[in-house]
Amino acid sequence: MERLDRILSEAGVASRRQLRDIIRAGRVTVNGAAVRDPGAKADPAADEIAVDGTVLARPGTVVVLLHKPAGYVTSTDDPRDPTVLALLPPEHRGLLPVGRLDKATEGLLLLTNDGALLHRLISPRHRVPKGYEAWHEGQAGPEDVAAFAAGMTLRNGEVCLPAELEPLGPGHSRVVLREGKYHQVRRMMAARGMPVKRLVRTFEGPVVLGDLAPGAWRRLTEEEIRRLGG
Ligand code: URA
Numbered sequence: 001m002e003r004l005d006r007i008l009s010e011a012g013v014a015s016r017r018q019l020r021d022i023i024r025a026g027r028v029t030v031n032g033a034a035v036r037d038p039g040a041k042a043d044p045a046a047d048e049i050a051v052d053g054t055v056l057a058r059p060g061t062v063v064v065l066l067h068k069p070a071g072y073v074t075s076t077d078d079p080r081d082p083t084v085l086a087l088l089p090p091e092h093r094g095l096l097p098v099g100r101l102d103k104a105t106e107g108l109l110l111l112t113n114d115g116a117l118l119h120r121l122i123s124p125r126h127r128v129p130k131g132y133e134a135w136h137e138g139q140a141g142p143e144d145v146a147a148f149a150a151g152m153t154l155r156n157g158e159v160c161l162p163a164e165l166e167p168l169g170p171g172h173s174r175v176v177l178r179e180g181k182y183h184q185v186r187r188m189m190a191a192r193g194m195p196v197k198r199l200v201r202t203f204e205g206p207v208v209l210g211d212l213a214p215g216a217w218r219r220l221t222e223e224e225i226r227r228l229g230g
Helices: 004-010 014-025 117-120 142-149 185-190 222-227
Strands: 029-030 049-051 063-068 108-114 130-136 164-169 172-178 197-202 217-220
Touching: 004 014, 004 029, 004 049, 004 222, 014 222, 063 222, 108 117, 117 222, 142 185, 172 185
Parallel strands: 108 197
Antiparallel strands: 029 049, 063 108, 063 217, 130 172, 130 197, 164 172
């Protein structure tokens, strides 16, 4: 057990002095209950500690951001195709992919050793936004934007949550989803008569792909993990 203000300062939330005020203001919860005493103790490995509702990553949490190239499958083992884990060094090959990207889809893929974090990120309940750039046939117009915003029904009758479609140019659009159905962007675009030719995921929650090269990876910083946590 450690002092709450110490746990939070080591996680980089704020300075010890700022944390005393943050804790006294009731903004910190331990296992769901507000704790207003900066000297109160908690177990960072076992307790769920949150600041303003954002859950702190447990010590030892590793999150890797991989720029997945086309041609790799999001799976831990595959008889035919190379898996995304083959792009990581041996010490990271036990990490679990957070959701999946299709074999042909490129871009941001997170992998982690923290099952609770993984669940929060993929649960539709938390509605974590995921951004994609799509190169496609045709040209997205106002009616397509409205159809995405209204919550589209796919060709097989599945209903999607409201999503954002932003035309970026001829045959080029940005799509933001808050769920992850099978081949969802491709199916939504196809349902609007705009089959996707190339798809790149560019962000998930607060984490952006940035200028990481295809096939390259990096570990998220403590600060990035903290911002992902809620
Ligand atoms: N939507 C898709 O169609 N494919 C992906 O890989 C991700 C979202």
